[in-house]
Amino acid sequence: MRLTTLAATPQSKTKGNVLTNALEALEGQDWLDGPAAAVRKAVRALPLGRARDALHGVWLGHPLHPVLVQLPMGAWTCAGILDLIPGQGRPARLLVSVGLASAVPAAVAGWVDWSEQRPRQARVGLIHAAANITAVTAYAGSLAARFRGRPVLGRALGFGGMTVATVGGLLGGHLAYRQGAGVNHAEAVPVLVEPGWHRIGIPQDFPVGEPVRRMADEVAVVVIHDDDGRLYALADRCSHMDGPLHEGKVLEGCIECPWHGSQFRISDGENVTGPAIAPQPRFDCRISPEGHVEVRIARA
Numbered sequence: 249m250r251l252t253t254l255a256a257t258p259q260s261k262t263k264g265n266v267l268t269n270a271l272e273a274l275e276g277q278d279w280l281d282g283p284a285a286a287v288r289k290a291v292r293a294l295p296l297g298r299a300r301d302a303l304h305g306v307w308l309g310h311p312l313h314p315v316l317v318q319l320p321m322g323a324w325t326c327a328g329i330l331d332l333i334p335g336q337g338r339p340a341r342l343l344v345s346v347g348l349a350s351a352v353p354a355a356v357a358g359w360v361d362w363s364e365q366r367p368r369q370a371r372v373g374l375i376h377a378a379a380n381i382t383a384v385t386a387y388a389g390s391l392a393a394r395f396r397g398r399p400v401l402g403r404a405l406g407f408g409g410m411t412v413a414t415v416g417g418l419l420g421g422h423l424a425y426r427q428g429a430g431v432n433h434a435e436a437v438p439v440l441v442e443p444g445w446h447r448i449g450i451p452q453d454f455p456v457g458e459p460v461r462r463m464a465d466e467v468a469v470v471v472i473h474d475d476d477g478r479l480y481a482l483a484d485r486c487s488h489m490d491g492p493l494h495e496g497k498v499l500e501g502c503i504e505c506p507w508h509g510s511q512f513r514i515s516d517g518e519n520v521t522g523p524a525i526a527p528q529p530r531f532d533c534r535i536s537p538e539g540h541v542e543v544r545i546a547r548a
């Protein structure tokens with residue numbers, strides 16, 4: 249199954265408030281797909297090498313973008329408070345500068361994450377980025393005005409930037425908490441599988457080197473039979489965005505997700521390359537005394 253086949257699947261219409269209805273309407277703006285495709289191509293072409301995984305937050309086990317965002321938002325918020333206090337022009341100017349400098353790595357990490365998102369997420373992400381670029385532009389103008397001795401204009405642009413950045417933050421929250429961008433999609437697996445062994449076939453069902461999908465309770469499992477005759481099993485739906493691992497390739501002790509190329513070690517589910525920031529839940533495998541292949545969720 250290709251990711252693109254899921255691209256335009258609309259979410260069920262829910263009764264929401266004005267804000268959530270507006271955000272869902274934004275998700276449906278398919279005219280954004282053209283610009284998004286062009287930007288995605290450019291971001292994916294950046295020669296980032298291993299830094300790409302670092303920017304996703306693979307080393308952290310958590311997306312890096314929301315961590316980095318704290319610095320510009322914190323600096324700008326403090327600048328806004330100082331702008332309300334007479335005689336605090338210099339420290340406010342310093343904080344506006346700190347916010348601008350720290351917005352750059354936050355934006356780069358955000359773009360790298362965004363480049364792997366589904367179309368409905370990418371539409372919201374594009375407007376999220378546009379809001380943040382507008383905020384950065386306003387703060388750059390604010391800084392320039394402060395240096396030119398026009399503090400009233402500097403403060404006005406700063407408050408304008410903060411307002412737009414808040415809208416950008418709202419859109420980022422919708423992306424993460426409503427649309428599930430950046431979350432671990434395999435987190436629920438251990439609670440969805442009943443404890444104990446689940447029969448999933450006989451050894452002949454699992455050709456060497458060929459990932460095979462089976463169900464254990466409610467959960468799809470990918471089983472890999474390695475060259476040494478050992479059987480391994482991981483949750484089949486990728487922790488990044490639910491990609492079907494059984495359609496991926498087995499490469500040097502890992503299975504590669506067919507959607508965005510995350511690689512998980514088959515022996516323990518560790519995410520050795522991103523964009524997945526969480527490991528894949530692992531199952532113990534055994535051949536029962538009756539000759540059946542059985543799996544059970546491995547203890548953490």
Ligand code: FES
Pocket residue numbers: 486487488489490491505506507508509510522523524
């Ligand atoms: S779904 Fe994105 S790497 Fe698997």
